Amino acid sequence: MHNRFALLRRLPTRLAVLLPLLAVLTLSGCAGNTLLGEVAVSASEYAPTEIAAPLTISYEIGREALVDIYVLDEAGQRYTLRENQLREASPDPYVLRFDGTVPTDDPVVLRRLLPPGSYQVVVAAQRQCQWHRR
Numbered sequence: 001m002h003n004r005f006a007l008l009r010r011l012p013t014r015l016a017v018l019l020p021l022l023a024v025l026t027l028s029g030c031a032g033n034t035l036l037g038e039v040a041v042s043a044s045e046y047a048p049t050e051i052a053a054p055l056t057i058s059y060e061i062g063r064e065a066l067v068d069i070y071v072l073d074e075a076g077q078r079y080t081l082r083e084n085q086l087r088e089a090s091p092d093p094y095v096l097r098f099d100g101t102v103p104t105d106d107p108v109v110l111r112r113l114l115p116p117g118s119y120q121v122v123v124a125a126q127r128q129c130q131w132h133r134r
Contacts, residue, residue: 033062036125048100057121058093065125069096072120
């Protein structure tokens with residue numbers, strides 16, 4: 001099995017509240033196309049109360065994968081946006097529109113706005129034989 005370790009990249013994004021996109025790790029263990037390709041964020045700063053358009057997080061999937069997308073605050077608290085979402089290989093990138101809110105466990109208040117601060121956006125793709133995170 002051939003393993004390839006590559007890519008540590010940050011795309012800063014401020015969400016009056018800030019979202020630096022963190023490309024952490026790429027491991028290849030199976031033959032075929034890259035599981036998780038390029039990941040991009042539409043802006044380096046995002047203030048949901050000041051901008052009507054959502055922030056877009058785009059990512060490329062080269063092979064069928066389960067995708068997680070989450071936001072980490074400075075204390076390491078994880079806010080899940082997508083979890084174990086099946087994505088087919090596609091020549092076009094997938095796009096998640098992020099409005100600065102995250103799901104809650106409250107049956108009445110379904111979403112809440114993240115408070116101002118610095119955040120990291122993580123896009124991770126999993127397949128049985130490998131794990132990719134960007």
